[in-house]
Amino acid sequence: MQDVKDTTGTQGTAKPSDGQKAQAGGPQKPPPPNPGPSREQAMQYGIVGAGLKEVTRRVPLDEPPPLPENAKLKSIGKPVSRLDGVEKVTGRARYTFDIQLPGMLWGQRVLSPLPHARIKSIDTSAAERYPGVRAVHILERLLSTAKLRDPKAEQGRYPTVRYAGQPIAAVAADSPRAAEAAARLIKVEYEPLPHVTGIEEAMKEDAPRVFPGPTEQPATAGGGGAPPGLPQKGNVRGPDTKPRGMGPRGDVAKGFRESEVVVEAEYRTQVQTHVPMEPHGLVADWKDDLLTLYASTQWVASVRDEAAELFELPKNRVRVISDFTGGGFGAKYGIGNYGLLAIHLSRKARAPVRMILDRREEHVSGGNRPNSIQRLKVGAKKDGSLVAIQLQAYGSGGVAGGAGVGFCHSTLYDCPNVHVEQYDVFTNAGPCAAFRAPGQVQGIFALEQTIDELAERIGMDALALRAKIDVSDTDDARARAQERKVGADKVGWNKRRPAGSDKGPIKRGMGVAQSQWVYLVHRNTSCEVRVSGDGSVEAFSATQDIGTGTRTILAQVVAEEFGLRPEDIGAYVGDSRYPQGPASGGSRVTSSLTPAARNAAHRCARELAARIAPLFEASADDIVFADGKVMVKGKASSALPFRDAVKKSGVRELSHRADRRDDYEGYAMSTPDMSISRHGIGGVQFAEVEVDTETGIVKVERVVAVHDCGRPINPKLTESQIFGGVIQGVSYALYEERHLDPGSGHQLNANVDQYKIVGSREVPKIEVIVLEQLGAQSSTDARGVAEPANVATAAAVANAFYNATGKRIRTLPMTPANVLAALRTT
Numbered sequence: 062m063q064d065v066k067d068t069t070g071t072q073g074t075a076k077p078s079d080g081q082k083a084q085a086g087g088p089q090k091p092p093p094p095n096p097g098p099s100r101e102q103a104m105q106y107g108i109v110g111a112g113l114k115e116v117t118r119r120v121p122l123d124e125p126p127p128l129p130e131n132a133k134l135k136s137i138g139k140p141v142s143r144l145d146g147v148e149k150v151t152g153r154a155r156y157t158f159d160i161q162l163p164g165m166l167w168g169q170r171v172l173s174p175l176p177h178a179r180i181k182s183i184d185t186s187a188a189e190r191y192p193g194v195r196a197v198h199i200l201e202r203l204l205s206t207a208k209l210r211d212p213k214a215e216q217g218r219y220p221t222v223r224y225a226g227q228p229i230a231a232v233a234a235d236s237p238r239a240a241e242a243a244a245r246l247i248k249v250e251y252e253p254l255p256h257v258t259g260i261e262e263a264m265k266e267d268a269p270r271v272f273p274g275p276t277e278q279p280a281t282a283g284g285g286g287a288p289p290g291l292p293q294k295g296n297v298r299g300p301d302t303k304p305r306g307m308g309p310r311g312d313v314a315k316g317f318r319e320s321e322v323v324v325e326a327e328y329r330t331q332v333q334t335h336v337p338m339e340p341h342g343l344v345a346d347w348k349d350d351l352l353t354l355y356a357s358t359q360w361v362a363s364v365r366d367e368a369a370e371l372f373e374l375p376k377n378r379v380r381v382i383s384d385f386t387g388g389g390f391g392a393k394y395g396i397g398n399y400g401l402l403a404i405h406l407s408r409k410a411r412a413p414v415r416m417i418l419d420r421r422e423e424h425v426s427g428g429n430r431p432n433s434i435q436r437l438k439v440g441a442k443k444d445g446s447l448v449a450i451q452l453q454a455y456g457s458g459g460v461a462g463g464a465g466v467g468f469c470h471s472t473l474y475d476c477p478n479v480h481v482e483q484y485d486v487f488t489n490a491g492p493c494a495a496f497r498a499p500g501q502v503q504g505i506f507a508l509e510q511t512i513d514e515l516a517e518r519i520g521m522d523a524l525a526l527r528a529k530i531d532v533s534d535t536d537d538a539r540a541r542a543q544e545r546k547v548g549a550d551k552v553g554w555n556k557r558r559p560a561g562s563d564k565g566p567i568k569r570g571m572g573v574a575q576s577q578w579v580y581l582v583h584r585n586t587s588c589e590v591r592v593s594g595d596g597s598v599e600a601f602s603a604t605q606d607i608g609t610g611t612r613t614i615l616a617q618v619v620a621e622e623f624g625l626r627p628e629d630i631g632a633y634v635g636d637s638r639y640p641q642g643p644a645s646g647g648s649r650v651t652s653s654l655t656p657a658a659r660n661a662a663h664r665c666a667r668e669l670a671a672r673i674a675p676l677f678e679a680s681a682d683d684i685v686f687a688d689g690k691v692m693v694k695g696k697a698s699s700a701l702p703f704r705d706a707v708k709k710s711g712v713r714e715l716s717h718r719a720d721r722r723d724d725y726e727g728y729a730m731s732t733p734d735m736s737i738s739r740h741g742i743g744g745v746q747f748a749e750v751e752v753d754t755e756t757g758i759v760k761v762e763r764v765v766a767v768h769d770c771g772r773p774i775n776p777k778l779t780e781s782q783i784f785g786g787v788i789q790g791v792s793y794a795l796y797e798e799r800h801l802d803p804g805s806g807h808q809l810n811a812n813v814d815q816y817k818i819v820g821s822r823e824v825p826k827i828e829v830i831v832l833e834q835l836g837a838q839s840s841t842d843a844r845g846v847a848e849p850a851n852v853a854t855a856a857a858v859a860n861a862f863y864n865a866t867g868k869r870i871r872t873l874p875m876t877p878a879n880v881l882a883a884l885r886t887t
Contacts, residue, residue: 094727098122104837105130108769111543116837118725124840125622125663131772131833135687136620137841138833140777141627144613145385145606154385157357158417160344166195166233168403168416169240171247173222173229176489176806177256177269180219180229180249187246188232193239196409197247199230204398205426205492206460207276207287214274222251223271223460224489225806226425228398233406233414256489258801260432260457263296263488271296271460271487278462281367281395285495287462287485297455298462299484304500305468305579306730311478316449320440324515328437328507329872332457332799333430334423335496336818339387341427342417343400345407350374352404354381356396359389360644361603361637367395368404381637386607390789391495391646392428393607424811428494429799431456431464433503439511443519445529447476456503457486458493467501469508473577474530489806495646497789498578498848502855509574509856510869517560523573523860524549531575536836537741540769541575544745547830548573548767552747561867566755569762570865573747574856576768576849580738583643583653584731586721590619590661592669594713596704598623599631600662604642604654606634609847610778611650617774618655618841622662624686625703640718648742648770648845649735653721655774656839661719663840668717673710676701724838740836744768744849746787748825748857752865754884757877761791761825761858769832771844780829783850787827790854792819795875 102120104127107113113130131138148154185197203220215221219229230247234240255269262268275293280286288301302309317323343364344355352374356364361381369376386393396404403416418427433456440449450471456464465483496502516526524545531538549555557571588602600619606612616630623630633639643653670684673691677684683694692700701709728736749763764787773779796817800809810816835842855873862870862883870883 094723094725095119095121102127105835106837107835108540108543109833109835113835118837120725121722123664124660124722128772128841130835134621135624136617136627137774138772138776139617141613141617141775142777143610144616144628144632156339156385156387157342157344157355157383158339158387160355160415162344162346162413165344165413165415166235166406166410167237167240168231168233168406168414169237169244170228170399170402170422171230171244171249172422173225173227173251175222175251175253176225176258177254178222178251179217179254180222181252182250183219183230184248185230187248188243191234191239191243191246193235194232194243195235195412196233196406197230198402198405198409200228200398200402203227204395204401205285205494207272207278207462207487209272210275210277224491226422226491228402228426231402231406231416233410256806257296258488258490258803258806260434260455260486260488263457263486264455266295268296271489276462285461285463296487297484298487300482301465302480302482304465304471304481304483307468307471309480313449313451313478313480316478317438317440320448321443322515322518323438323440324511324518325438326511326869326871328435328510330433330503330506331797331873332432333496333793333797334799334816335390335392335428335494336423336813336816337388337390340418340420340423341393341397341399343396343403344413344415345400345403346413347404347407347411350378352379354379354400356381356383356400357386357393358383358605359386359393359607359646361605361635362641363394363644364396365637371401372404379637383605383635386605389607389645390497391499394644394646398426420813421811424799424816425808426491428496429459429491430496430499430502431458431493433464433466435466435503435507437507437511439515441515441519445519445521445526447474447530449478450476452481454482455484455486457488457490459488459490461492464493465500467504469501469504469577473508473575474512475532490801497786497851501578501848501852502793505574505576505852506856506859506873509853510859510871513572513860513863514869524554527575535740536834537577537743537769540832540834541743541745543832544767544769548745548747548765551828551830552749552765554747557864560864563865566753568752568754568865569750570752570861570863571747571749572857572860572862572864573745574853574860576744576746576853578648578742578848578852580652580741580844581647581649582721582724582736582738583649583734584721584736585641585734586643586653586657587640587718588654588657588661589640589716589718590658590665592665592707592712592715594708596707597631598625598629599633600658601633601639602642602654602658603637603639604634604650605645607645609645609650609782610775611645611654613778614651614655614774615658618658619662622659622666622686623703625689648848650845651774652771652844655841655843657719657721659840660722661717664717664719665715668715669707669712672712673706676706676709722839726838738838742770742844742846742849744853746853746857748854748861750858750861750865752862752880754866757880759795759862759875759880760823761795763826763828764854764857765828765830766850767830767832768846768849769834770846771834771836772842773831773833774841774843776831779831779846782846783829784827786847786850787854788819788824790851791823791825791858794855794858794873795819798874
């Protein structure tokens, strides 16, 4: 292998390219990586099976040596079944929904039936007298919504109602029936106000104002929010011209004048609600000066921090437990209004209070992916070189900001002139929340169709065009180049026929789309590894497992250092009293946690080796842990079972804690909590569809998904994530859509019956291929994969639809009505 001197890793001050800056959210100068004693380390770099080279990085002295490729490892990279799988399938796994505490009360919320109103009065006296009621509370502040820049612009004792289903108050009672009956007795006098629920109606100058003045929405509880200081006219806030910090570049007007081909169109996407298996919920138990919260959450730390701030408690007096979480997809970070009510009621009643959203509330106020109207224009030369990209996008997150359409227009493809404008449009509807690659799914749907249309206009193969313009100096771009080749071979791209080739009413086609997401690292991530005197090994981190297999990958990484099986490791997550762990969102858990876990395990294992070495009359450096045994290097006959060796050594307990160190190359952008790599994660997805042109029914028959995530710690779990992302993407493409009644403001399909999601019969054949890519960035080189698997699916299906029918479908979902309308276009 060739020795390549990498000065970026040595100095940490290399200037990122424009594409790297864009992926990182802007050209902010990050701090130098890993200050302190370090060594130069040769490491493998590249895609396993497609050519590896050797690079040199500067690595902290106390970090373990680089791992070889997965084929040479015992635990990492192996398809280990979920360690908590039996608990889940037998029902022993304890979700927040299952929590039952002694003396626990049942909470019930009072919701507004009106979409916009002032509250004139609230009478809780009858509810307070109802048998079994222990506490009543009226909300004095609302979470998860935009706030007026000038609070004086709106006066009132109670928060203004801005959407049907907004929480007003709640009761806690001895039984669910008593709580429901008492909640109905609370009398609320409303002064109705004009409302608007449709995005286009809300954009009109004479539309009812959702807020009487300009708004702000800082990010809270792990995410959300909107860029500060943007202008606002009526319900339209923006434009944001710097998505993820990447501002305009070049001169788009000049670029379009120089373009030889221009493709321009409008695309529309719908509101999608999260529909997790387990609804939002929290059990609050306030005893004396200790508040314990059992939360269905994606980040125990954000729940703790928000509760501590709102109730003016020291963080060490708030404990958050999340043994298992039944899905979140981005909406479960803070305590939410339901949690705020539960905590107030628990404090008043001096008893635990359970507050779980029902399915209607989950749809209405649990969060959603905003809709969008995107006007996209792309100019290019006849050889395919992009010259200009211009986007004007409007999206509505209801009463919340942050309805952008991602950053792909500025970052995915090489283009010298880019101008993006993204606007929030407020409506009287429930607030949006982060949703599995927020914004990027909507943006890719439009961008990847436009790239396909451009390829056809210039007479170029869609994959060949992408190979020409997807050329940034990043790991994800290099991976996509390989993914295009592998996926095209797997799907039989060379057999793809011209658009609309089938003569009958049933038409089939094949399409492709590319995926892109940022490689995130949660900087404040720690892991403790502990060896007890009986030889048991445990790992602790205050992250949480939302169904992705975090416990299992944690155990695999630790097991590799001790030569044990993953099932021999006790992996503990989901408790804020453990060392702080990463949020389960943005595809950041694996990239953040596994290096900290490996570093802690390595230190613990080396200290254990030093304690065991005298038993073998050897030096610590010669002690090897392998196959459940301890032995002297090169002397298999010296082997002792691991537990026996620990017991004989006299060790009572060893414990080491390690923090997540910076990537060896440093970052393109850093905040106090999170860093964004110079590189990214991505994928390429191919879809085959069948379109019935008489009924308008679209069936996705096959998806080939080729993805990269650095080093796959567990291929089985990685594939599971990609399966889930594809299925969710198909559901978004074909079925899911929130319907609001414009007259009443109520959601008409706030259930799991009429809110259509993909069923088992509608799931296509999914074939997953995962590249093993060594980036020489951390002690594990692992990255996430949850977001990219969802990003490209709808776009790939849409491009396959065109290949089948010869007609573009620019509106989601692909319901029969939208399909037949698209087929009628000229």
